[in-house]
Amino acid sequence: MRLIKQTANILTIRYLPWGVWLFGSLMVCLGIIALTNAKLMTLSCTRDLQQPTQGQCTLTKSNWLGQIQSQRSLQLQQIKGASFFPVGSSKGRKIYEIYLTTSQEYVPSSIRAWEEMQSEVRRIEAFLKDSLQPQVTLQEDDRFFSYFIGLVIVIIAVGINILFGGISTLSLNKITKKLTLKKQGGLGTKIFECGLNQIDKVIVTSSKVRLHEYHVLMIVLKANTALQQTNIRQVIFGLFFQGIVGSVIILRPPSLFFSRKSDYEKCAKQILDFLHTGGYLQENSDRK
Structure with a gap:
């Protein structure tokens, strides 16, 4: 939350979820990388049955759009x-790469085979020995898998930005004597309003999960105050605190990845000082 406007009668604080946007953008990039790394590897060997020694094996690499990126041909007699x-290896199974053997070198086909699929090598050898076999083709096509993974990553990234990437604006106005919380995001705009005299306390709470400490800034409303929840996180926290500390407004952290308690305390102090000067909170209504 960042202070946008502060006068004697108005306090406006806004949250721009840079961390969520950055995380979503990185995930979209990962999804695009997964898409563009999709490839089709083809090893195709053909023979002229009229001249069995004449023919060739062609190694072709195509990109995710099916466009040929590289191609190499070897004469059959070579x-x-x-x-x-x-x-x-993967999941305990060995992975092999198929090679064509010439008198001078081993030529990798870049086609990978599982341990139980070594019969593909025998297919090539059978073709080389059988002068009546016109063609043999091997393929490794990971495009569908890459499309699926890339699409899932992009959908998750978009979902995160829709659910958690909204802009939240908190405004306290002594002239209208109202608190207004406005959230603009992919699910539309939601607005919650209540009177300043309905605020019970402003608190910062902390909890430790493993080695990381999480902080939450909450505006606790007096009992029986109706609160329109604005996102999933607020629904969860609202349900958890309902009946214990009354209805709760959860204010989003300054950052998705890094959150210092001092940032929350500074924001809470700004709100408390504004309310104290208007006589809406008692001085002993402190942060915890």
């Missing part, structure tokens, strides 16, 4: 066989 080498 290829002596096929082999595979372990390149890693």
Whole structure:
């Protein structure tokens, strides 16, 4: 929350969720990276049945749009066989990369095979030995998986920004004698109003989860004050505190990732001082 306006009669504090926006933007970037890293690897070998020694094997790499990024061809007579080498593992299963063997080098196909799919190598070797077999094709297509992961990440990022990326403005006005909380976000604009004389206390509470300490700034209203909740977090906290400290307005933290207790206490002091000078709170109504 940041102080926007302060006069003798008006106090306005606004929360811009830079942390949420930054986090959402980073997630969108990750989703786009997942999309653009999708690829289709193809190894296609063909033979001229009229001249069985004539033919070629072509290694093709296509991007997520199906556009060819690289291509390499080897004449059939250059290829002596096929082999595979372990390149890693996943979930306890070994992953192999298929190679074409020539008299001078091993040419990687960039096609990965699981431990139980080594029959793909035998398909290539069978093609090389069988002069009556016209064609063999192997493919590794991870585009659907990458599309799915990328889309899920983008949807989550958009959802986070819709739910938690709204701009909150808190205004206390001694002329109208009202507190107004306005939240503008992807779900529309919501406004809550109550009288300044309905405020019971302004408190900062802290709780520790593992090694991190979390702080919450709350404006506690007097009992039986109707409160229109404005987001999921407020609903959760409102339900938790209802009947214990009355209806509660939860003010968002200055940052998503880093929150210093002094920031909350400073914001609480600004509100308390404003209310004290108007006689709306007793001086002993302190922060806890």
